[in-house]
Amino acid sequence: MPTFRPRTAAVTLAALITTAAVCAGDAVARSFPFGPRTRSVNDLGNQFVPFHARLWDLLHGHADGGLLLNWSSGYGTSFLPDFGTYLSSPFALLVGVFPRDRIDLAVYVVTVVKMASAAAAMAFLLLTLRGGRWWLAGVLGGSYALCGWSVAEASYNPMWLDGLIALPLLCLVGEWARTGRHRLVAPLLVAVVWVANFYTAYMATLGAALVLVVRLLTEGEKGPGRAKAAIRVLARAAGSVLVGIGLAAPVLIPVYLGTKHAYPGWDQTFQPAAWPDVLARLFPGTYGFFTPALFLSAVALLPACALAFQRGVPRRERWAWAGLVAGVGLSLQWGPTHLLWHAFATPNGSPYRQTFVLAGLVVIAAWISVSYGPPGPRALLGGGAVLALIAAGAAFSDLATHRSYLLFAAGLVATAAALALPARGRRAGLVAVLLTGALLGQAAATAALADRQRLARLDHYAPWGERQRVQADAVARADGWPRYRTDPGGERTTANDPLLVGGQGGAYYSSHTPAVLTRTLAALGAGWTSNGRAMQSMDNPVTDAIFSVGARVHGPRDPDQRWDTPDDRPVTVARQQVPPLVTVRQPGAAPSFGPSPFRNQESLLGSRVYTVPRTALRTVSGAPVEEQGDRTHRVGRGTYRLTALCPAGSEVYLWAPGVFGSARVSDQPGAGRQTELRGLLPARRAAMEPLGQIVGPDGQVVVTLRSLRAGTLPDEALGCLDRDRLAAATTGLRRTGATSVHVTDDGIRAELPPGSSGTVVLAAPRIAGWSCEGRPADSYLGLVAVPVPAHASSVDCTFRPPGLRAGSTVGAGALLVLAGAAVWGARVRRRAGRQDLVLAGPD
Numbered sequence: 001m002p003t004f005r006p007r008t009a010a011v012t013l014a015a016l017i018t019t020a021a022v023c024a025g026d027a028v029a030r031s032f033p034f035g036p037r038t039r040s041v042n043d044l045g046n047q048f049v050p051f052h053a054r055l056w057d058l059l060h061g062h063a064d065g066g067l068l069l070n071w072s073s074g075y076g077t078s079f080l081p082d083f084g085t086y087l088s089s090p091f092a093l094l095v096g097v098f099p100r101d102r103i104d105l106a107v108y109v110v111t112v113v114k115m116a117s118a119a120a121a122m123a124f125l126l127l128t129l130r131g132g133r134w135w136l137a138g139v140l141g142g143s144y145a146l147c148g149w150s151v152a153e154a155s156y157n158p159m160w161l162d163g164l165i166a167l168p169l170l171c172l173v174g175e176w177a178r179t180g181r182h183r184l185v186a187p188l189l190v191a192v193v194w195v196a197n198f199y200t201a202y203m204a205t206l207g208a209a210l211v212l213v214v215r216l217l218t219e220g221e222k223g224p225g226r227a228k229a230a231i232r233v234l235a236r237a238a239g240s241v242l243v244g245i246g247l248a249a250p251v252l253i254p255v256y257l258g259t260k261h262a263y264p265g266w267d268q269t270f271q272p273a274a275w276p277d278v279l280a281r282l283f284p285g286t287y288g289f290f291t292p293a294l295f296l297s298a299v300a301l302l303p304a305c306a307l308a309f310q311r312g313v314p315r316r317e318r319w320a321w322a323g324l325v326a327g328v329g330l331s332l333q334w335g336p337t338h339l340l341w342h343a344f345a346t347p348n349g350s351p352y353r354q355t356f357v358l359a360g361l362v363v364i365a366a367w368i369s370v371s372y373g374p375p376g377p378r379a380l381l382g383g384g385a386v387l388a389l390i391a392a393g394a395a396f397s398d399l400a401t402h403r404s405y406l407l408f409a410a411g412l413v414a415t416a417a418a419l420a421l422p423a424r425g426r427r428a429g430l431v432a433v434l435l436t437g438a439l440l441g442q443a444a445a446t447a448a449l450a451d452r453q454r455l456a457r458l459d460h461y462a463p464w465g466e467r468q469r470v471q472a473d474a475v476a477r478a479d480g481w482p483r484y485r486t487d488p489g490g491e492r493t494t495a496n497d498p499l500l501v502g503g504q505g506g507a508y509y510s511s512h513t514p515a516v517l518t519r520t521l522a523a524l525g526a527g528w529t530s531n532g533r534a535m536q537s538m539d540n541p542v543t544d545a546i547f548s549v550g551a552r553v554h555g556p557r558d559p560d561q562r563w564d565t566p567d568d569r570p571v572t573v574a575r576q577q578v579p580p581l582v583t584v585r586q587p588g589a590a591p592s593f594g595p596s597p598f599r600n601q602e603s604l605l606g607s608r609v610y611t612v613p614r615t616a617l618r619t620v621s622g623a624p625v626e627e628q629g630d631r632t633h634r635v636g637r638g639t640y641r642l643t644a645l646c647p648a649g650s651e652v653y654l655w656a657p658g659v660f661g662s663a664r665v666s667d668q669p670g671a672g673r674q675t676e677l678r679g680l681l682p683a684r685r686a687a688m689e690p691l692g693q694i695v696g697p698d699g700q701v702v703v704t705l706r707s708l709r710a711g712t713l714p715d716e717a718l719g720c721l722d723r724d725r726l727a728a729a730t731t732g733l734r735r736t737g738a739t740s741v742h743v744t745d746d747g748i749r750a751e752l753p754p755g756s757s758g759t760v761v762l763a764a765p766r767i768a769g770w771s772c773e774g775r776p777a778d779s780y781l782g783l784v785a786v787p788v789p790a791h792a793s794s795v796d797c798t799f800r801p802p803g804l805r806a807g808s809t810v811g812a813g814a815l816l817v818l819a820g821a822a823v824w825g826a827r828v829r830r831r832a833g834r835q836d837l838v839l840a841g842p843d
């Protein structure tokens with residue numbers, strides 16, 4: 001018969017409980033993949049599903065670009081920082097075994113596998129810290145992986161879940177340092193978790209350090225050698241962490257510098273949550289985006305709260321672990337410690353991303369409480385009284401509902417009954433069933449509510465389906481890369497559609513969106529969301545000529561997004577003749593950008609193609625709206641008329657970055673083409689939009705604006721495009737542009753016409769890392785540029801992410817240190833072995 005292994009059984013039970021609870025919660029919420037709700041591509045994927053699609057393309061050799069350079073997004077962006085932020089977890093490689101058109105299912109599976117792995121790792125850690133009943137370790141491991149932070153926040157930020165796994169693994173590294181074991185494996189494990197996700201790994205490292213300090217304070221008797229032994233342990237642990245981080249440096253340093261070159265996005269100041277809301281988040285079925293997701297099942301909370309009253313636990317351990325939990329809990333609400341947890345920068349979005357560390361410490365405290373034996377009546381009553389006080393404080397919060405209290409009370413009763421029963425013989429099975437049932441019920445309910453709350457708060461995006469297949473097929477048929485770009489269109493499914501459905505567009509969403517990309521595209525009239533971190537594709541023939549977009553896909557908007565009007569347009573492809581990716585501009589100083597995106601487009605194009613007329617803005621009743629002195633008009637909720645005179649035959653474009661509503665070229669409501677505007681500056685910026693109007697002989701243009709919220713409208717809001725002038729400008733750039741272009745995974749080579757002079761301009765943003773002809777590239781209005789080399793017929797430009805060389809040097813040094821330690825350790829062991837033989841003598 002096979003030998004029963006308690007640790008194997010514990011980690012298996014923890015993983016099974018976690019998987020069952022997550023899937024049950026999603027099934028109750030009818031969330032993907034168990035129903036029509038769209039958790040997959042929005043909650044798991046406005047960023048993350050498309051990035052995993054690119055990883056799939058890289059694994060199968062289908063990507064435009066490579067690990068260093070992403071030619072698909074933002075007209076050419078650095079990819080290594082994105083890889084290190086979103087895709088460097090070993091679990092991400094699982095997407096390669098799925099079909100590409102089920103990439104959303106692949107990300108869901110990766111998410112569940114990560115949560116199950118975190119449960120297994122915690123169960124293993126608990127049995128390493130102290131022996132106990134394997135099934136109880138398994139249940140507590142599942143409780144940790146199903147904490148509110150995991151199911152309510154990290155489940156749609158799957159890279160954060162690597163931190164959930166990292167905490168117990170780094171605590172194991174601390175245990176190895178304490179016992180002097182696995183000295184070579186420890187740095188490798190540190191390197192893996194820091195590469196997987198450095199942000200949460202940093203928090204997990206702080207938490208593991210606190211656990212190690214408590215372990216050193218609570219072990220053994222006081223004595224003169226104890227302090228020296230503790231210092232040696234801490235030195236071993238610090239060495240493992242430093243060498244591990246050094247091994248991860250080839251990824252970490254480019255990621256760090258990527259954040260330094262990124263557009264700043266939100267600028268927030270930490271505001272602690274109200275204490276009743278903090279207490280309420282301990283209960284199941286509660287949700288609040290700007291409060292810490294503290295939920296832990298009563299299976300963990302009751303024994304953790306009973307620890308201080310558990311006389312079977314040595315006093316030093318009782319108060320050390322209880323004090324650690326209380327101290328870390330308070331640190332979530334204090335500004336200086338908040339900054340310490342978040343690497344001294346308040347994050348965009350939820351300011352409680354370190355909550356999983358507190359959850360892990362509570363679970364460890366619960367294990368210490370029960371590993372010395374079941375809590376007695378005194379301890380259970382004391383723990384229950386603490387929870388009653390928490391419930392009373394939470395009653396002042398709107399987050400705690402009757403359902404939350406009922407769920408918690410049911411779990412508490414089941415947990416108290418289980419802990420009060422003697423866990424011997426058949427009763428042990430009953431105790432395990434009660435604890436498992438309490439955990440599954442509370443966790444599944446919390447996961448289901450979190451799904452529904454997010455779906456109510458966030459925009460909806462459809463899972464991969466017929467719309468995406470049709471869009472991807474259209475992109476594939478039109479693709480002419482690198483002769484020209486194919487943009488998948490502004491009617492997006494996600495903010496990273498080029499990664500999801502193919503093409504080489506301007507849309508891009510990342511924590512590393514370069515500031516130069518955001519500012520350049522914004523100067524040209526592009527729109528954004530996420531305070532400038534999510535750039536949108538521009539539907540504009542002038543910018544298409546500038547960026548060599550020769551094919552553009554048009555189709556219906558995503559049916560699950562919240563728009564005011566239905567959209568049943570077929571998917572079509574619009575083509576136009578455009579210059580090559582590399583053009584040559586005439587000698588002379590580069591122009592500069594001004595306030596008008598119409599004039600800025602002309603500056604980059606090198607020709608005048610717009611008429612920018614004087615406009616008049618009036619309310620629907622005819623009252624004029626005066627300019628405010630900053631070349632803008634203030635608009636409130638209501639309907640306005642914008643009038644101007646344009647040359648006959650020109651096309652009308654509207655620039656209204658601060659208007660949230662709609663626009664229509666017509667003086668008759670209900671006629672003409674309606675254009676949606678979603679400008680809520682600074683968070684959202686509406687793009688320059690074509691109004692679909694060819695100006696008639698009288699030149700009169702009347703635009704009806706419907707504003708749904710207060711906003712602003714610039715006084716030069718209309719531009720009238722002359723297509724003939726644009727065609728002439730395009731022909732000129734094609735004539736002087738590169739005769740051939742060859743792109744690689746890390747650069748581009750272009751052959752130039754004989755006798756070229758002036759400035760070579762690459763239709764890609766001049767992000768940090770570009771060099772041409774052996775020196776850093778210049779910038780031409782935000783694009784990569786280099787003077788035409790003397791007596792040369794070609795230009796070579798390469799891209800290296802900032803920090804790659806320094807990171808590689810640090811990584812090589814850390815590898816040498818690790819190799820040296822291995823050689824030294826082998827020599828010491830051989831010498832010790834020879835000494836043992838000498839001491840043993842002959843038989």
